[in-house]
C-alpha cells in the first residue's frame with residue numbers, strides 16, 4: 329500500500345496521528361505531515377487505513393504502489409518512418 333497526504337486539504341484535526349503515529353506527525357500548527365515515503369507495509373495497513381477512512385477532509389489518498397503499476401499495460405511506442 330502506498331499513500332500520499334494532500335496538506336492543502338488537511339484541517340488539522342489530528343486523527344491520523346492518533347491512529348498511525350509512525351506515519352503521521354503534526355506540525356507546530358497541528359497540520360499533518362507524512363512521515364516517510366508513503367509506502368506502508370502490510371503489517372501497518374490497518375492502522376493507516378483507519379487514519380485514511382477517518383480523515384474528515386479526505387486528505388489521505390491511497391495511490392497505486394509499485395506492484396500495481398507493474399500490472400498496468402505498457403505504453404505502446406509509435407515509430408514514424410520517414411521516406412525520402
Ligand code: SF4
Pocket residue numbers: 337338339340341342343344345352358359360379382383384385386387388
Ligand atoms: S486526519 Fe486528515 S485533517 Fe486531520 S490531521 Fe490528519 S490529514 Fe489532517
